[in-house]
Amino acid sequence: xxxxxxxxxxxxxxxxxxxxxxxxxxxxxxxxxxxxxxxxxxxxxxxxxxxxxxxxxxxxxxxxxxxxxxxxxxxxxxxxxxxxxxxxxxxxxxxxxxxxxxxxxxxxxxxxxxxxxxxxxxxxxxxxxxxxxxxxxxxxxxxxxxxxxxxxxxxxxxxxxxxxxxxxxxxxxxxxxxxxxxxxxxxxxxxxxxxxxxxxxxxxxxxxxxxxxxxxxxxxxxxxxxxx
Numbered sequence: 001x002x003x004x005x006x007x008x009x010x011x012x013x014x015x016x017x018x019x020x021x022x023x024x025x026x027x028x029x030x031x032x033x034x035x036x037x038x039x040x041x042x043x044x045x046x047x048x049x050x051x052x053x054x055x056x057x058x059x060x061x062x063x064x065x066x067x068x069x070x071x072x073x074x075x076x077x078x079x080x081x082x083x084x085x086x087x088x089x090x091x092x093x094x095x096x097x098x099x100x101x102x103x104x105x106x107x108x109x110x111x112x113x114x115x116x117x118x119x120x121x122x123x124x125x126x127x128x129x130x131x132x133x134x135x136x137x138x139x140x141x142x143x144x145x146x147x148x149x150x151x152x153x154x155x156x157x158x159x160x161x162x163x164x165x166x167x168x169x170x171x172x173x174x175x176x177x178x179x180x181x182x183x184x185x186x187x188x189x190x191x192x193x194x195x196x197x198x199x200x201x202x203x204x205x206x207x208x209x210x211x212x213x214x215x216x217x218x219x220x221x222x223x224x225x226x227x228x
C-alpha cells in the first residue's frame with residue numbers, strides 16, 4: 001500500500017506543486033487547509049478544487065480565528081503592501097507575516113499524521129523567492145522536525161520517525177512552476193493573491209502576485225489566473 005502523507009494545502013501555487021510532488025513520489029495524500037480568519041479566504045475554494053482534482057484521500061479544513069490575535073495585514077484591516085519591487089520584497093519581515101502561522105499549521109498536521117500513522121508531512125515553504133518570513137527557512141523546518149520527534153508518542157516510542165518535506169525550499173518561482181508543469185499541474189486552479197477582488201480575481205500588485213508573475217514571466221508564459 002502507498003504510504004499516507006499529510007500535505008499542507010493553501011490553494012496556492014506552491015502548495016499545489018508540493019501536492020503534485022507527493023503524489024508523484026507515491027504517497028497517498030491527506031490534504032489539510034486552514035480557515036483562520038484570513039482576508040484572502042478565496043484560497044479555500046481553490047484548495048477544494050485542487051484536492052478534488054488530485055483525488056486526495058481526504059481533505060480536512062481546520063477552523064480557528066487568528067483575527068483574535070491580529071498582528072498581520074492578512075488577519076486585520078491593515079492594508080496589504082502593494083507595488084513593491086522584488087528587491088524590497090526580500091528585505092525584512094513584511095506586515096503580511098502571520099505570527100507563528102507555519103508553527104500552528106504544522107502542529108495540526110503533526111497531530112493528524114500521528115493519528116493516520118503517517119511518517120511524512122509536506123509543506124510548500126520557500127526560502128528563495130519569498131517575502132522574508134522567518135518560518136520559511138531551512139533551519140526552522142529542521143528544528144520543527146526535531147521537536148516533532150520529541151513531542152509525539154510515535155517519536156518517543158521509536159515506532160516512526162517523522163519527516164517534514166519542504167521540496168521547494170531552495171527553488172525559484174520559475175523552478176517551482178517548471179516542476180509543477182512537468183507533473184501536469186493546472187495552475188488555473190490555484191490562487192496566490194493576498195488581497196483579491198470580490199470575485200476572487202488577483203490584485204496583481206501585492207507581494208504574492210508580484211512573485212507569481214515573476215515566475216511565469218521568466219518562463220515566457222502568461223499566468224492562467226490573470227483575466228480569467
